[in-house]
Amino acid sequence: MPPSLSPDGDLFPVASLQTLKRRAIALQNLRNFFTEKGYWEVETPILSHDSCVDVWLDPFPVAIGSNATGYLQTSPEFALKRLLCAGADRIFEVARVFRQDEIGQRHNPEFTMIEWYACHEDHHAQMNFVEELVRSQLQLTRNSGWSDGSALPDTPFPRVSYREAFLQYANIDVAVAGNSNLMEVAQRRQIPLPRGIEEDRDGLLNLLLAECVEPELAKLQAVFLYDFPASQAALARIRPEAFPVAERFELYLDGMEICNGYHELTDPVDLQQRMRQQNAERVRLGKPALPEESRLLQAMRQGFPPCAGVALGFDRLLAWCLNLPSIRDVIAFPFDRA
Numbered sequence: 001m002p003p004s005l006s007p008d009g010d011l012f013p014v015a016s017l018q019t020l021k022r023r024a025i026a027l028q029n030l031r032n033f034f035t036e037k038g039y040w041e042v043e044t045p046i047l048s049h050d051s052c053v054d055v056w057l058d059p060f061p062v063a064i065g066s067n068a069t070g071y072l073q074t075s076p077e078f079a080l081k082r083l084l085c086a087g088a089d090r091i092f093e094v095a096r097v098f099r100q101d102e103i104g105q106r107h108n109p110e111f112t113m114i115e116w117y118a119c120h121e122d123h124h125a126q127m128n129f130v131e132e133l134v135r136s137q138l139q140l141t142r143n144s145g146w147s148d149g150s151a152l153p154d155t156p157f158p159r160v161s162y163r164e165a166f167l168q169y170a171n172i173d174v175a176v177a178g179n180s181n182l183m184e185v186a187q188r189r190q191i192p193l194p195r196g197i198e199e200d201r202d203g204l205l206n207l208l209l210a211e212c213v214e215p216e217l218a219k220l221q222a223v224f225l226y227d228f229p230a231s232q233a234a235l236a237r238i239r240p241e242a243f244p245v246a247e248r249f250e251l252y253l254d255g256m257e258i259c260n261g262y263h264e265l266t267d268p269v270d271l272q273q274r275m276r277q278q279n280a281e282r283v284r285l286g287k288p289a290l291p292e293e294s295r296l297l298q299a300m301r302q303g304f305p306p307c308a309g310v311a312l313g314f315d316r317l318l319a320w321c322l323n324l325p326s327i328r329d330v331i332a333f334p335f336d337r338a
Helices: 017-036 077-085 123-143 162-169 179-188 201-220 268-284 295-300 314-321
Strands: 060-064 068-072 090-098 110-119 159-161 222-229 245-253 256-263 307-313
Touching (some): 017 314, 110 314, 123 245, 123 307, 123 314
Parallel strands (some): 159 222
Antiparallel strands (some): 090 110, 110 307, 256 307
């Protein structure tokens, strides 16, 4: 006899078996797409001694033996870049990744990330690639008769720089605006200001992005936001000019962020400095510091090729293609049923 349902009814998948079969087909379609474009699939460790150092990404630490700590990976980035240092040119991974404190309609502590890198390309070339990939996945959905709810423009996805977006939708030039100017915009639009945010420029920018810019981007169906402030570079190159910008982009589909792409930082000295800054901010916020020395840094010191990379949330993309409201609808067992 089949097991009886628990009182909470949590024994069986959230997603229907039909949706899970469609998920498998969509993943195969994605793998075929990459292969046809000259990429090859790799597998890297889920558990590693190294971890991406980011203020807002909290890995799950795992005790290894009695005196060592490993980390479930928040992204396969470090290991994939080590493969680039070893001579790989166009690689992708269908990765299981883990992040603490991420539960909700668009978040689960464990999720599927598609991450890839192409040598001798920049973030503009990868925007072209991402658009092709998204159109391929949506076309599969439509050709298979799975859903006709989501749509894309017939013309190329619009591309709006971060600065242009704020000028257009928040009526402020972030290249010259100070914190007081950013606060004035928030107050004028009656946006509540968290305590202490007046000293946090990126916090103010993120607040205005969420409240003023992203709702307008959602009206464009699909849009790339690119060339972020240098202070939000993460591991992207910074282009030095009057208003230095980070050569990175995000794709929004109906207002939902789907991916993050970089023209990658290649200087290990700069990378180590950024990780040190990120750790200092983590400590200031009461978070544990993460390892700053890594095998990636050691590999980069022997040479790292110019490249661009992208991390894409597969669960989000599939839910959008199928016109489903939550990533829970495309995952067999979200965390509350895991």
